[in-house]
Amino acid sequence: MGKATARAAVVCGAAAAMAAVALVVWRRRTRSEETLRWARAEEMVSELEEMSAAPVEKLRRVADGMAEEMNAGLEVEGGSKIKMLITYVDNLPTGSEKGLFYALDLGGTNFRVMRVQLGGEGRHVVKRESREVSIPRELMVGSSTGLFGFIASELKKFVDSEGEDFHLSVGKQRELGFTFSFPVRQTSVASGTLIKWTKGFSIDDALGEDVVAELTKAMEKEDLDMRVAALVNDTVGTLAGGRYYDEDVVVAVILGTGTNAAYVERAHSIPKWQGLLPKSGDMVINMEWGNFTSSHLPITEYDRELDAESLNPGEQIFEKLISGMYLGDIVRRVLLKMAEEAAFFGDTIPPKLRNHFNLSSQDVSVMHHDATPDLRIVGNKLKEKIGVADTSLKTRKMVVEVCDIIAKRGARLAAAGIAGVLKKLGRDTAGGDKKRTVVAIDGALFEHYTIFSQCLESTLRELLGEEASRSVVIKLANDGSGLGAALLAASHSQYNDFEEP
Ligand code: BGC
16 A cells, blocks of 8 residues: 555545544434423423313312302393303293294304204104305304305205205294304394304404394395294203203203303392293203303413414403314414424424414314324324424324313313303202203214213213212203204294194
């Protein structure tokens, strides 16, 4: 080997050694950066868990608060954040309702039209048909003529498709039960004005207007000859639909896009309603519990941000912790913060993660229920919704953990709400009144998010104790609210004083 060649070999060897050292240092640094990122991500999830914790003692306070607010709201108008609205529904279906009735259900991202042929005593539902239509986003924040016009035209199409299996007695006008799932100050069973919008609707010119008059106007424009016989909240519809099949149903809860509850109150004991009541007996109350709030609610920074950036800041706080409209967005906000502070999805923040409501509660539910060993479904969802193609199993596991914390907090709070209503009714303890108490629950969140509904039921047992729980039944009332509205239209029909021909 010549001198020059030998020198070159030494230089090369040295360079290679330096490169190897640099690689080790770089790997170590990236590994330690990686460790730091993971440590921060884990820390963030632990903080989230701590802030979202809803242990049973806290839930008892929430339940007590709910019962107190119910009393306060009943006592004085505006006495509580929960409105405790009188519905003018003073009797619930008996099973003797008969004839053809329509129902229209508006209250989420879809609305549903339905017709049902009721068979009268013992015959129950002879035939029913329904159709679901999704509401274009721009109509949810446009004008009331736009929204009601669209609904009336879809209803008209549906009525026109009525087949021969449905029978309207000769000379009768079609009648409709209108489920309008927003806070309404009712002036009778078939009239009322909208107090405020919730669930992402915001149509200013509808506020304070008579909802039935608006719909009637729109139906007339469509040449649709139909009378609105009952205006009901979805909770009230669910209570009526539930009672049709089970006379022990006394509470109805909606866990869907929004959340709320209705129950039967012994109304004659309430002084402010004297004179308003057709009979001094029972009265269904639409609680509007979505607006409940309490210092015992486990509210995190993510909830505060969501609320501040919502269409209705400061309102519907209970709803924003529980319902289907918001669970997905809370999870999105947590993941975004983890991406920003712990590079959870790598060096860049996935732009889609910044889009509000990009992750739905249905996405959260799908990820939460993923039973594949490598969490493949979670991986696919993250790719589809957030745009991150490759995620490690560790990352996917942590995403599921976040879903678990947020969904279970919501389910536990909903259980506390129900416990509060049962307390108000004196049906939360083992002693005393041991009557069977049925709580009818409707809504996609409860129906399809199994971990959520199981957690709600086990939490309610935890709160009531084994013995009291034995007389409380939770029943899924699938589409109870549509049927309930049709039933209430039947019991408030303009033809009720006349004999069936
Ligand atoms: C509305 C209630 C409704 C509930 C469930 C809430 O946002 O204020 O009227 O019952 O959603 O649909």
